[in-house]
Amino acid sequence: MRQQRPVLYLLLWLFLSLLTLFPIYWLFVISVKPAVDLFTTPSLILDTVYWKNYVNVINNETLRGYMINSLIISTSNALLVTVLAFLACYALSRFDLAGKENIFFWTITNRMAPAAVFLLPFYLLFTQVFTFGDWKLYDTKIGMILLYCTFNLPFAIWTLRPTIDGIPKELDEAATVDGASTWQVIHEVVFPLARPGLAVTFILTWVFAWNEFLLAATLTSFNARTITTGLSEYVTTTGTEWGAMAAIAVITLIPALIIFSMVQRHIVAGLTFGAVKE
């Protein structure tokens, strides 16, 4: 029954990839143009390449610091969120907890809030409530890591739950009968099977944290400032330094791509477990 039409698929994917890539290609085009050239008649082909925007960005020490902050914050947040969500989903899926469906729904309500109004309470919490002597949660990496849990943790729990629910309970029970502890069941039975789901959850939460802008702009000043916020300093509603903005944007794609290719393997590894064969 297996139908293979590799050439057709290849053509289809090439077409889809062109659509996907075009805005990113355009971002690159903007990043290698001097500001004056942006307002001439547009052309699809790039004739001259102007690297100065990149040179300026790479030599900017502040931006490098922001980049490192972003890497630390999004990686720690994604790891924390994926681990917590995995445990939470396992608990929701395998234990008969009172009101668990309500808890499950409640988690997602934390992602529904319109961001603008919640900036003020977060600001007050970070500067006046969570303080110990001189130390404040404001402008700390740990503060951002925890804060990003409010939108990433519900997301992770909701994307992971179907995966964990989909892993047959009989497997756990068989392992338990064989004398495995709860931890061994999680580690040796559920974890390997949930790996594609975990990998996807990690990637997506990482990206959400990496791209978050409004909260970082309000709750950090320098020590925990992220690259998106640094980038936005070039974007204002009255005027934008398009070249610099685009150059930073292109550079921020690189760590993301590296993380993607690292995690990608685990999605592929998942193929050997439950691939649907036609």
Next chain:
Amino acid sequence: MRSNTVGWLMLAPTIAILAIFGIAPFIYVLYLAFHHWNPFGADPSMAYNGANNFRRLVFDQEFLGSVAVTAKFAFFAVLSEIALGYALAQLFMREFPGRGFFRTIHTLPLIVAPIVVGSVWRLMTTPSIGIIPYLLRHWFGYDLNIGRDASAAFALTVIMDIWHWTPLVTLTLLAALLALPKEPFEQAQIDGANRWQIFWHVTLPMIRPAILATVFIRLMDALRTVDEVWMLTSGGPGAATRYVGLHIWKIVFPKTDYGYGAAISVIVLYLTLVMCWLLYVALVARREKKRTF
């Protein structure tokens, strides 16, 4: 048998973090919603004004208009993303040369920060300097002007959203498809089911929870979109793309009307919650009912 204590312990950190960072700010916003507070306005003091903020928003045409246009936006965007994302996830299940490569390419839009997405789309579509209006005029003689044409601006925000977020749907559905057990498919094939029957009776029931979860996530994110649309159209022309998130942003930031902004946020949160809850209950109830048969 394992006791439920272990289960609660596994849930505890999640509940603790969400309670601290989720509930505390909400209580503060709820408190603000019953106050008049405009720190940079004519009367900067905070004063209790009962339900006046809520009374005001019921007759606020701008707010009601923004709710309607947001609902339209979320409907078109999420529906297209789910359909397209599912189709792409199914395509990724097949083996073809360069699958990993194409999957990486297809996930690229996700990595781009929303604020950048909005900026690039703006540069691509601004009349007279953008490449897209230029090509459309050149090739098809169509004049795209998002500064003047309300429906074109609306359509463009939907297309931008589809471009940016379909990869998320593809990835989450792909993860769900990969986790499915093989046996039901093999069994269905042995029983002589055709492609459509397999999709309808085997795949769909099994991945319905994943589709549901993805619809929820996308729906609530679409309902609170701000950055991208702000950069692309700033809510214009007129109020054609002034979605609720943007509307609140405009009240809270340029106008610093915190009390009223908080009231609108509470109502928007409430509407989103009720809508999602009804959807959730309807679908969970359906699942439970099926189990008893």
